Amino acid sequence: MLVLTxxxxxxxxxxxxxxxxxxxxxxxxxxxxxxxxxxxxxHRKEVFLEIQEENKVAANGIEDIEKFLRG
Incomplete structure:
Protein backbone atom coordinates (compact mmCIF):
# COMPACT_ATOMS: atom_id res chain seq x y z
CA MET A 1 0.00 0.00 0.00
CA LEU A 2 1.28 3.42 -0.94
CA VAL A 3 0.68 6.02 1.79
CA LEU A 4 0.71 9.71 0.86
CA THR A 5 0.23 12.87 2.88
CA HIS A 43 -17.93 3.25 -5.44
CA ARG A 44 -17.40 3.44 -1.71
CA LYS A 45 -15.75 0.18 -0.62
CA GLU A 46 -18.79 -1.09 1.29
CA VAL A 47 -21.01 -0.52 -1.77
CA PHE A 48 -18.46 -2.23 -4.04
CA LEU A 49 -18.35 -5.29 -1.77
CA GLU A 50 -22.16 -5.45 -1.71
CA ILE A 51 -22.27 -5.32 -5.52
CA GLN A 52 -19.70 -8.13 -5.70
CA GLU A 53 -21.76 -10.29 -3.31
CA GLU A 54 -24.96 -9.68 -5.29
CA ASN A 55 -23.12 -10.63 -8.49
CA LYS A 56 -21.97 -13.92 -6.90
CA VAL A 57 -25.54 -14.72 -5.80
CA ALA A 58 -26.86 -13.93 -9.27
CA ALA A 59 -24.18 -16.05 -10.94
CA ASN A 60 -25.05 -19.00 -8.68
CA GLY A 61 -28.72 -18.58 -9.60
CA ILE A 62 -27.88 -18.75 -13.30
CA GLU A 63 -25.82 -21.91 -12.75
CA ASP A 64 -28.75 -23.50 -10.90
CA ILE A 65 -31.13 -22.63 -13.75
CA GLU A 66 -28.70 -24.05 -16.33
CA LYS A 67 -28.39 -27.30 -14.33
CA PHE A 68 -32.17 -27.53 -14.08
CA LEU A 69 -32.63 -26.99 -17.82
CA ARG A 70 -30.03 -29.64 -18.67
CA GLY A 71 -32.05 -31.94 -16.46
Whole structure:
Protein backbone atom coordinates (compact mmCIF):
# COMPACT_ATOMS: atom_id res chain seq x y z
CA MET A 1 0.00 0.00 0.00
CA LEU A 2 1.28 3.42 -0.94
CA VAL A 3 0.68 6.02 1.79
CA LEU A 4 0.71 9.71 0.86
CA THR A 5 0.23 12.87 2.88
CA UNK A 6 -1.77 15.63 1.20
CA UNK A 7 -3.18 18.94 2.41
CA UNK A 8 -6.49 20.52 1.47
CA UNK A 9 -6.38 21.50 -2.20
CA UNK A 10 -3.59 19.06 -3.03
CA UNK A 11 -4.12 16.09 -5.33
CA UNK A 12 -2.71 12.77 -6.48
CA UNK A 13 -2.84 11.28 -9.96
CA UNK A 14 -3.55 7.66 -10.85
CA UNK A 15 -2.43 6.91 -14.37
CA UNK A 16 -3.06 9.54 -17.00
CA UNK A 17 -6.74 10.16 -16.40
CA UNK A 18 -7.67 9.92 -12.70
CA UNK A 19 -7.10 12.70 -10.18
CA UNK A 20 -8.06 12.63 -6.50
CA UNK A 21 -8.13 15.98 -4.69
CA UNK A 22 -8.45 16.60 -0.96
CA UNK A 23 -11.33 19.06 -0.75
CA UNK A 24 -11.54 19.43 3.02
CA UNK A 25 -10.55 17.87 6.32
CA UNK A 26 -12.88 18.21 9.30
CA UNK A 27 -11.83 16.22 12.37
CA UNK A 28 -11.55 12.59 11.30
CA UNK A 29 -13.57 13.14 8.12
CA UNK A 30 -11.85 13.78 4.79
CA UNK A 31 -13.78 14.97 1.73
CA UNK A 32 -12.27 13.82 -1.57
CA UNK A 33 -13.04 14.89 -5.12
CA UNK A 34 -12.44 12.30 -7.83
CA UNK A 35 -12.04 13.28 -11.45
CA UNK A 36 -12.15 10.24 -13.72
CA UNK A 37 -13.50 9.25 -17.13
CA UNK A 38 -17.19 8.32 -17.23
CA UNK A 39 -16.38 4.68 -18.05
CA UNK A 40 -14.56 4.25 -14.70
CA UNK A 41 -16.90 2.99 -11.97
CA UNK A 42 -16.32 4.66 -8.59
CA HIS A 43 -17.93 3.25 -5.44
CA ARG A 44 -17.40 3.44 -1.71
CA LYS A 45 -15.75 0.18 -0.62
CA GLU A 46 -18.79 -1.09 1.29
CA VAL A 47 -21.01 -0.52 -1.77
CA PHE A 48 -18.46 -2.23 -4.04
CA LEU A 49 -18.35 -5.29 -1.77
CA GLU A 50 -22.16 -5.45 -1.71
CA ILE A 51 -22.27 -5.32 -5.52
CA GLN A 52 -19.70 -8.13 -5.70
CA GLU A 53 -21.76 -10.29 -3.31
CA GLU A 54 -24.96 -9.68 -5.29
CA ASN A 55 -23.12 -10.63 -8.49
CA LYS A 56 -21.97 -13.92 -6.90
CA VAL A 57 -25.54 -14.72 -5.80
CA ALA A 58 -26.86 -13.93 -9.27
CA ALA A 59 -24.18 -16.05 -10.94
CA ASN A 60 -25.05 -19.00 -8.68
CA GLY A 61 -28.72 -18.58 -9.60
CA ILE A 62 -27.88 -18.75 -13.30
CA GLU A 63 -25.82 -21.91 -12.75
CA ASP A 64 -28.75 -23.50 -10.90
CA ILE A 65 -31.13 -22.63 -13.75
CA GLU A 66 -28.70 -24.05 -16.33
CA LYS A 67 -28.39 -27.30 -14.33
CA PHE A 68 -32.17 -27.53 -14.08
CA LEU A 69 -32.63 -26.99 -17.82
CA ARG A 70 -30.03 -29.64 -18.67
CA GLY A 71 -32.05 -31.94 -16.46
Missing amino acids: RKTGEAIRIGDDIEITVLSVNGDQVKLGIDAPKHVDI
